[in-house]
Amino acid sequence: MEEQQTHIDIKWVLSTIPNKLILVIIILSITSSFEGAINGYVLGQMTKIVFNNFENVGHFLLMVAMAYLITYTSAYLFLLTTQKALQFLTQRLKYEFFISDFFQTNHGNLDSSDVINKVTNVSNQIQRQYFQPLFYIFQSLATIVTTTFVILETNVFLGIIYILISASSFLPSIIGKKQMNMKTDTWSVANTKLVTIIKDIFQGKNEIKKFGVINGFTKKFFHSLNTEEENFFKLNRTQYTVQFIAWICAVISDVIPMGIGLIMVVNHIAGVEISTIVTLSLSADAVVGSVREFANYQTQITSTSSIRTFMTYNIKKIGSNSFKEKTKNISLYLKNIAFYRQKKLVFKDINLELNDDQKVIITGDSGVGKSTLLQIIAGQLMPSKGGILFNGHKIAIEDSVLISQKPWLFEGTVKENLTLYQDFPESALVQTLKDVRLWDELGTDPLNYKIESTGINVSGGQAQRLAIARGLLRNKQLFLLDEITASLDKENAYKIRKLIYELPVMVIEVAHNIDNELVKNYSIRINVLTKNGLKNE
Ligand SMILES: Nc1ncnc2c1ncn2[C@@H]1O[C@H](COP(=O)(O)OP(=O)(O)OP(=O)(O)O)[C@@H](O)[C@H]1O
Ligand SMILES: [Mg+2]
Known part of the structure; x- marks a missing residue:
């Protein structure tokens, strides 16, 4: 920029x-x-x-x-x-x-x-x-x-x-x-x-x-x-x-x-x-x-x-992040990532390779740097060393969707919260809401359902699904999830995970607790983050 x-x-x-x-x-x-x-x-x-x-x-x-x-x-x-x-x-x-x-x-x-x-x-x-x-x-x-x-x-x-x-x-x-x-x-x-x-x-x-x-x-x-x-x-x-x-x-x-x-x-x-x-x-x-x-x-x-x-x-360059054609072969390489905060090492030697719709769960002790790593992959923080390639280019902020426990919602309709004031055909909006199983949850006219400031009138799981829908609508291929089930009840946690694991996109999920049954069914990799790199579990 x-x-x-x-x-x-x-x-x-x-x-x-x-x-x-x-x-x-x-x-x-x-x-x-x-x-x-x-x-x-x-x-x-x-x-x-x-x-x-x-x-x-x-x-x-x-x-x-x-x-x-x-x-x-x-x-x-x-x-x-x-x-x-x-x-x-x-x-x-x-x-x-x-x-x-x-x-x-x-x-x-x-x-x-x-x-x-x-x-x-x-x-x-x-x-x-x-x-x-x-x-x-x-x-x-x-x-x-x-x-x-x-x-x-x-x-x-x-x-x-x-x-x-x-x-x-x-x-x-x-x-x-x-x-x-x-x-x-x-x-x-x-x-x-x-x-x-x-x-x-x-x-x-x-x-x-x-x-x-x-x-x-x-x-x-x-x-x-x-x-x-x-x-x-x-x-x-x-x-x-x-x-x-x-x-x-x-x-x-x-x-x-x-x-x-x-x-x-x-x-x-x-x-x-x-x-x-x-x-x-x-x-x-x-x-x-x-x-x-x-x-x-x-x-x-x-x-x-x-x-x-x-x-x-130069705002023009950044303001063009709307609908994209789906790319066929997706690849993500993390090469020797290290991150220092005020000269203090958070982690080093992080290597990871993912292709297409592969999914990985990253666990690790509290404070080890999982959220930090996600922010680096999301392009919100610069790594101190190493680099990340996404589809052959240096990863940028618009390549991924980062979803947290409390996604960003603002005062406006569901439609506005999805389109973010860009143009999308109504049919695509309806389909996406169905994909994230929200179509039946937000009253008789879901697209015009009025969300209040900071999203206080939707549940945590609904907010997360709206955030996922935003990414799906734009054909994003890389979803980064930070402890999204931590504040959900068991049933909702199961529902949202199942939904995500079935999506045809690449997923990196940071989580403390793991749903072993789902992990097995969807053959999801599990990595543990330590100061000295990612280890297979
Ligand atoms: N904005 C920040 N400024 C300074 N230090 C930070 C900041 N965010 C995180 N840290 C520190 O960086 C380290 C890694 O934090 P991070 O949030 O990535 O850990 P985490 O593995 O996600 O932890 P948890 O499992 O509790 O969410 C911690 O020691 C934390 O105190
Ligand atoms: Mg964290």
Whole structure:
């Protein structure tokens, strides 16, 4: 699978918002930044008006009203259009986070906490601290540019000094960048942990009530909540500290050029007069104000740099796992498989060969690594050494069906749980349900039988048979079963095993207890897994 790391930056933002909307936002951010200029214009004109000319006064007032109306309408439309743009951005961001975490392979255990954190908290943080400031920073930039023009018009030499020194307001945000990134990272980790704890506690709600142990868990929750909120506080504290230092720089950048200007007046340099300093200080104040805002936004923007990444995958390649023609000669070779977990050996020298519809049962002590081996064959874990060939190619995740005690079912009809939103002829669905003996068990309209979230309203055996049906429907040839009978009663265990042993597919079953009669009738091999390999029983 091709994967690539993407950083959310200006380019990403521009490619997400429709071009027309970008254009409108740019225009509105400029027209809405004229408030200061209008104030100046109005004050300036007021002195020139002949007040006994009624028409003149009326004309003036109309002009003023129009100018303000245009500015404030622009400001309103600017807010609306940026909100629309934010919708585009946040929606794409959450979607990308979702896909990125979905295909992340190094997760080992299925854990949704990280993705939940990303599509809620992290996304909101990016929206507040990156997307939004991006728009406002553009508005400040517009003000800076127009006012700088006024400054340079007044006195080039002193004007440049004013501008250069006011640029020092950026220094704190550049220096504080690393700190902000670190704090944001720590906060995000604490957030994921909090979501994990909430999930764990809610999954064990009944046990917690049964054992009367809510106190310990509320403490654990509160502690984690406190850590998360504390980290959020620290993140904001750092941001405001950086901003404060930026303000100090802004003050200095106001006072120093004033001093230089006064020295220039005293020494008659470059034609600087007191009026020049007054004009420059006033307009520089507007620039410094905008620069200060700009620096604030800049700090916010850089603070999110570390959380603004996700992985992109070539989804087309993986999304084509539907109906396949049945292959005739099936072969599976496990060659010298070894697996280490954190450098600790789980097992080594695993060799196995199976052909066509051969079936093998793998037993062994608890914890020896049977489930781990199945996950390796299923392509969900990579072996540390050795390799697996299935029909001559390196085995892939889509080559097998792995069935556990508690197969994955989701809220939807039996039909949806079988087709997984792919197209299959109805007759194939009916036949498959008959094959797994479910046709008569799920009411009068089995295909439309409504399964609830996590499959709580079907029995363990029914859930397993639905999972088998999913594989049969797609002509899968290799079924991997992990202790599927462990939680079934004797009769159901017998029924499902018989069904599986009769299927024309290759089966590797991990089991503690074995049905000797069935094993004999269907001549099924039995292997024992040890640290040092598979042994025939
Ligand atoms: N996700 C994991 N992270 C770390 N260690 C794990 C993980 N899953 C299993 N282990 C460890 O790896 C070893 C093998 O586990 P595995 O589940 O494969 O054993 P098993 O033979 O299936 O046991 P059982 O018969 O009890 O199901 C055990 O020591 C287990 O503690
Ligand atoms: Mg196991």
